[in-house]
Amino acid sequence: MSLKTDVEIHSDELQQIVLSVFETMMGLEAYESGAPWQPTALWWTAAVYLTGDWNGAVLVECDQEQARQFATRFLSIEPCEAVEEVVRDVLGELANMIGGNLKSVVMPGIQLSMPSTVHGSDYSVRICGATIRRRMAFECVNGPFWVTILTLQPLTNGRVPPVASAPIAKP
Numbered sequence: 001m002s003l004k005t006d007v008e009i010h011s012d013e014l015q016q017i018v019l020s021v022f023e024t025m026m027g028l029e030a031y032e033s034g035a036p037w038q039p040t041a042l043w044w045t046a047a048v049y050l051t052g053d054w055n056g057a058v059l060v061e062c063d064q065e066q067a068r069q070f071a072t073r074f075l076s077i078e079p080c081e082a083v084e085e086v087v088r089d090v091l092g093e094l095a096n097m098i099g100g101n102l103k104s105v106v107m108p109g110i111q112l113s114m115p116s117t118v119h120g121s122d123y124s125v126r127i128c129g130a131t132i133r134r135r136m137a138f139e140c141v142n143g144p145f146w147v148t149i150l151t152l153q154p155l156t157n158g159r160v161p162p163v164a165s166a167p168i169a170k171p
Contacts, residue, residue, distance in 0.1 A: 007054045007106055009134045009149045017101040018138055018147050021094065026073040033139035037146055040064075041121045044087070046095035049113040050103050055152035057127060058099040060091060062145035064119065067091050069142040088117045098147060129153035 015032050022030045042064035050056045062070070071090040072079045092115030103110040118125065127150060135148040 011136060013105050014134060014136060017098055021097045028073060028140045030138045030140040033137045033144060035137040035144045037135060044091055044119040045125055046091040046115055046117045048095045048099035048115045050099060050110045052110040054106055057150040058095055058102060059148040060095040066143050066145055092117050
C-alpha cells in the first residue's frame with residue numbers, strides 16, 4: 001500500500017464540515033474568522049487520527065471557557081454541570097464528528113481513531129512526522145476556536161519520521 005501525502009484539504013470543504021457540525025449539534029452559528037492562532041493559559045486540544053491510504057489528524061482547539069460552553073450546549077445542561085470529564089468527552093466528540101465527515105471527503109477507506117484530549121496550562125502537542133496541512137480559525141458567540149488538519153508522513157525505512165519542527169499546539 002502506498003501512502004499519499006499530497007491529499008488536498010480544501011478550506012471551503014473544511015469550513016462547510018465545521019459549520020455543519022456546530023449548527024447541527026449545538027445550534028451554534030460559527031464563521032471563519034481568520035484570527036491568528038493564539039493558545040491561552042488554560043487550553044484544550046482534542047484529536048482524532050485518520051489512517052489508510054492517507055494518514056492525518058484533526059485537532060479542535062479552544063480555551064477552557066469555550067470548551068465548557070460547547071459542553072453545555074452540546075448536552076443541553078447547565079454550565080455548572082459541565083465538569084472536566086464531560087468537557088473532555090464533548091470536545092473529543094466534536095473532533096470525531098469533524099474527522100468523520102472529513103474522511104469521506106479525503107478518500108474512501110480511511111479509518112478514524114478514538115478521540116483523545118489534553119488540557120492545561122503548560123503542554124505542547126507534537127506528533128512525529130506531522131505537518132500542518134490546514135489550520136482555520138472560527139468564531140461563534142462564545143469566542144474563537146481552531147480546527148487544524150495534519151498530514152502524517154509515512155515511515156521511512158521502518159523508522160519514525162522526525163518530529164515536526166514547531167509545536168502543533170502549545171498554550
